[in-house]
Amino acid sequence: MSAVAGAKEVAVTDYPATPILxxxxxxxxxxxxxxxxxxxxxxxxxxxxxxxxxxxxxARRYTRVLAADCLWMAHEHENLARSMVHFLSDSPDARVYVVAGFHTGRAKVAPFFEETVPEVGLEVASIYEMNAEGKRRAWAKERDGGREDVTERKKWCVLARLRRRR
Structure with missing residues (x-):
């Protein structure tokens, strides 16, 4: 999408395994x-x-970093965030765009935004949830006292814009 939208340069990355690449x-x-x-x-x-x-x-080359469905492994949050900071340009308008579903649970996703992001020198510029019909709602690190219905939960994604902490 970045190339189609007019980006001058795009790096597509994934785990360094030959079949994936x-x-x-x-x-x-x-x-x-x-x-x-x-x-x-x-x-x-x-x-x-x-x-x-x-x-x-x-290093520090990209004004836009897109992370799509990368938050399901909570034990990798710090490594993911360190990579985001490493590749993100120093430009004041550089952003990391994150989109993630709740298929593995909100409890695995929330700590990335609540704990990891500030620890690595980033901050949340905006964050909300959206479903497949385009309905938006406020971000919540927990819903229904942690008893969120699994079927309902899977209908939603979190979308966030991150920037370097000022």
Missing amino acids: ETLRRNLEENLEAEGRAKIAVYGHQWGVLDDCFAEEH
Whole structure:
């Protein structure tokens, strides 16, 4: 989407396993015209590993970082956030966009925003929840006293914009 929307340069990353990266490349080949693909490079990146060639060459390079459905492994929140900060430009209008479903539970997602984000030097610029029909509601780290209905919970995503803490 970034390339289609006019980004000058796009880095698509995922866990550095050959089958995953080959699938990403094949998807780009099958779904984008050559002009759009020319702006995109696929890289393997393990969250929190900031001393490999990709991480060193692209530090503080991107004004937009998109993290989609990356919050389901709570034990990786700190590594994910460290990577976000590492790649995010120092520009005052640089942002990290996060979208995540609650399929593994709100209790796994909430600590990322409530604890990890401030610990790594980021802050929430905006955050809300949205369902598939486009209905929005306020972000809540807990609903229904923690007894949120699983079926209802899965209908919603959290959307957030993060920035470097000022």
